[in-house]
Amino acid sequence: xxxxxxEQLDSPTPCxxxxxxxxxxxxxxTAHRSKGTAQxxxxxxxxxxxxxxxxxxxxxxxxxxxxxxxxxWQPYNESDQVTAPWGSCTALEALRGFTVETVTHGWDLAVAxxxxxxxxxxxxxxxxxxxxATIPDRLRGAMYGKPVTDTQDDSPTTRLxxxxxxxx
Numbered sequence: 001x002x003x004x005x006x007e008q009l010d011s012p013t014p015c016x017x018x019x020x021x022x023x024x025x026x027x028x029x030t031a032h033r034s035k036g037t038a039q040x041x042x043x044x045x046x047x048x049x050x051x052x053x054x055x056x057x058x059x060x061x062x063x064x065x066x067x068x069x070x071x072x073w074q075p076y077n078e079s080d081q082v083t084a085p086w087g088s089c090t091a092l093e094a095l096r097g098f099t100v101e102t103v104t105h106g107w108d109l110a111v112a113x114x115x116x117x118x119x120x121x122x123x124x125x126x127x128x129x130x131x132x133a134t135i136p137d138r139l140r141g142a143m144y145g146k147p148v149t150d151t152q153d154d155s156p157t158t159r160l161x162x163x164x165x166x167x168x
Contacts (some may be wrong), residue, residue, distance in 0.1 A: 001027070001057035002109070004113050009055055013112035014022065014166045017021035018049075020112050024058045025049040026106050031065045032097040033085050038072035043085045098128050103127055107161040117157055131163050 001024055007022040018026060026051040036043040053061050076082070078092040086097065103119045110117035118124070154162065 001062050001109065001114055001139065004059065004109070008056060008113050011112055013108045014161065015108045018108070021055065021058075022049055023105055023109050023112070024062070025053070027102065027109070028053065028062055028065070030098060030101050030105070031062060031069060035065060035069050035072055037094055037098075038069065038076070039083055039086050040082070041082075086102055099123065100127050100131055100164075103157060104161050104164050104166065107157050108166065111161075118155050119157045122156070124160045125152065127143075127160050128156060128163065131160060140144070 001160045004020060004024070008123045009040060011020045013020055013023050015023060018032050029046060033043040034052065044131045048089040056147065070079070070149065073091070076091040078090060081088060082094050084094040084097060089097075089127050104125055106119060
């Protein structure tokens with residue numbers, strides 16, 4: 001987000017329903033839902049796209065909340081039960097879900113703005129088996145597109161994005 005130029009905010013992204021600005025607002029919404037989950041509060045009132053942050057403040061707001069999120073999740077053990085936006089699950093399952101969402105939309109943002117798109121520290125490698133096993137067919141076409149095939153030569157982050165139906 002910090003390397004996104006103001007003139008790119010209205011550009012389309014591989015996530016077809018979002019412009020760059022919308023996608024940044026969605027990443028903020030995801031971050032707020034992660035924080036709310038870690039705090040044990042309902043996330044139903046948190047919009048999927050945050051729209052009340054000025055364009056010039058989007059990146060700084062995201063950096064700030066990500067630092068807070070790390071602190072909020074530190075006390076949890078993997079097996080602790082939490083209520084994520086999608087229901088009751090372990091802390092590990094919640095963090096995996098938020099990570100997949102963030103890495104995939106990070107890829108969308110990078111592709112849309114011409115930035116390097118590979119997630120650091122083999123994060124995408126660790127997400128691939130989780131996503132393969134947990135995205136139900138009923139969500140294909142609703143929340144996720146059909147997987148893009150023939151992506152074995154792509155980077156792990158691109159394979160993750162393709163697994164969730166992204167093209168780019």
